[in-house]
Amino acid sequence: MTKLIVILLSAVFINNYVLSRFLGICPFLGVSKKLDSATGMSLAVIFVMLMATAATYPIQKYLLDPNGLGYLQTIVFILVIAALVQLVEIVLKRYVPSLHKSLGVYLPLITTNCAVLGVTILNIDEGYTFVEAMVNSLGSGLGFFLAMVMFSGVRSTIEGSDIPESFKGLPVTLTAAAITSLSFLGFSGVIENLFPM
Amino acid sequence: MNKTAQNFVKGIIKENPVLVLVLGTCPTLATSTSVINALGMGAAATVVLLCSNIVISALRKVIPDKVRIPCYIVLIAGFVTMVQMLVKAFAPDLDKALGIYLPLIVVNCIILGRAEMFANKNNVFDSAIDALGMGVGFTLALFCMASIREVFGNGTFAGIEIPVLIDNHISILTMAPGGFFVFGLLIAAVNKFGKYKPKKKDFGCEGCPQAESCGKTSCEKQEKEAAVND
Numbered sequence: 001m002t003k004l005i006v007i008l009l010s011a012v013f014i015n016n017y018v019l020s021r022f023l024g025i026c027p028f029l030g031v032s033k034k035l036d037s038a039t040g041m042s043l044a045v046i047f048v049m050l051m052a053t054a055a056t057y058p059i060q061k062y063l064l065d066p067n068g069l070g071y072l073q074t075i076v077f078i079l080v081i082a083a084l085v086q087l088v089e090i091v092l093k094r095y096v097p098s099l100h101k102s103l104g105v106y107l108p109l110i111t112t113n114c115a116v117l118g119v120t121i122l123n124i125d126e127g128y129t130f131v132e133a134m135v136n137s138l139g140s141g142l143g144f145f146l147a148m149v150m151f152s153g154v155r156s157t158i159e160g161s162d163i164p165e166s167f168k169g170l171p172v173t174l175t176a177a178a179i180t181s182l183s184f185l186g187f188s189g190v191i192e193n194l195f196p197m
Numbered sequence: 198m199n200k201t202a203q204n205f206v207k208g209i210i211k212e213n214p215v216l217v218l219v220l221g222t223c224p225t226l227a228t229s230t231s232v233i234n235a236l237g238m239g240a241a242a243t244v245v246l247l248c249s250n251i252v253i254s255a256l257r258k259v260i261p262d263k264v265r266i267p268c269y270i271v272l273i274a275g276f277v278t279m280v281q282m283l284v285k286a287f288a289p290d291l292d293k294a295l296g297i298y299l300p301l302i303v304v305n306c307i308i309l310g311r312a313e314m315f316a317n318k319n320n321v322f323d324s325a326i327d328a329l330g331m332g333v334g335f336t337l338a339l340f341c342m343a344s345i346r347e348v349f350g351n352g353t354f355a356g357i358e359i360p361v362l363i364d365n366h367i368s369i370l371t372m373a374p375g376g377f378f379v380f381g382l383l384i385a386a387v388n389k390f391g392k393y394k395p396k397k398k399d400f401g402c403e404g405c406p407q408a409e410s411c412g413k414t415s416c417e418k419q420e421k422e423a424a425v426n427d
Contacts, residue, residue: 019373020373021227021297022222022223022227022373022376023223023227023301024223025222025223025226026306071278072278073300074274074277074278074281075271075274075275075278078270078274078304079270079274082267082270113304114223114305117300117301117303118297118301121297121300121301122297125296125297165388165389166386166388166389167381167385168388169388170219170381170384171381171384171385171388172381173381174377174378174380174381174384175377175378175382178374178375178376178377178378178381179374181374181377182369182374184373185372185373185374
């Protein structure tokens with residue numbers, strides 16, 4: 001149990017996907033302008049990360065590994081994720097239109113998101129069990145959510161301020177991201193002290 | 198300047214994939230902690246880009262338009278797997294240093310972007326030249342960033358110690374916040390001194406080469422549609 005909590009907390013705070021692993025930077029910079037789109041995008045990411053892990057983990061463990069096909073990992077995973085996202089979108093549209101309305105527009109954007117492919121590959125690389133892998137995906141998704149929501153707040157503050165000409169747009173956003181990421185550095189070491197192993 | 202040279206040079210300066218088009222930010226930020234890693238990443242991405250551009254351009258009349266994106270992704274994933282195996286076999290240290298970012302070349306926007314914007318419209322030779330130019334541009338941008346981060350952050354250059362800086366290094370530059378900060382500064386410098394002003398487009402989904410592939414509309418438009426539907 002402690003191990004699961006450690007995995008969850010370190011995925012959210014210490015190995016935050018956006019701010020310390022640099023995965024999923026495109027949506028982080030592109031969709032974080034407004035709070036509601038940031039929330040929608042991150043909820044969709046959490047959802048897809050969980051679904052993708054649930055689908056790819058058994059494929060790796062029971063299909064690829066026993067047959068010595070481990071090297072097909074990258075191709076299989078990206079195809080499974082792409083197909084899964086399409087399928088989820090169709091199912092949501094048909095059966096849960098309200099959820100489709102709020103998450104639907106972000107789903108196609110996630111197919112080629114490096115955070116989703118990253119989490120599925122990392123789960124295998126770290127040698128997690130299925131439950132641990134699911135917890136890690138949940139934590140990574142929550143970490144993405146936290147970073148997006150925090151950063152959309154930071155960005156709405158920047159919008160109104162006076163910025164030097166050459167820093168307008170991306171440079172000032174990246175500088176703000178640097179400061180946001182700096183705050184997450186403060187978490188390193190927290191887990192080791194909270195849960196001495 | 199003839200067309201071939203133009204195709205090659207535009208990737209390095211005018212349309213530099215990282216600093217002007219702002220594509221492939223994830224590997225740029227993650228692997229620019231040391232010069233060696235940056236060059237390794239640049240070389241790996243260039244090889245994948247070259248192979249995928251050549252093959253996609255050769256098959257551009259065969260691949261049906263409707264399923265072109267999945268086809269591209271499968272082709273790219275195949276080349277990435279090859280590069281991954283080669284790096285694992287011949288440069289195990291680099292494989293360890295790049296770790297997860299090596300398989301993630303599959304989802305690098307630069308590669309899919311060039312396939313979508315260039316290779317499916319031009320002949321094999323032009324596409325190969327374009328891929329080389331873009332690859333060199335990507336590698337150069339990574340090299341610039343990595344030089345700054347390694348020299349000032351670690352006091353070394355490609356592993357060689359630099360006399361004064363080794364004792365006075367700013368280690369935050371090699372950590373995550375430093376990556377964002379140096380990248381921001383570099384783009385600001387390009388904005389300030391660059392002869393080629395980046396297009397006045399937003400760097401959100403509008404600028405993403407995959408905007409086309411996700412439902413033929415950019416996400417801004419989709420957001421508007423969603424707002425209308427509400």
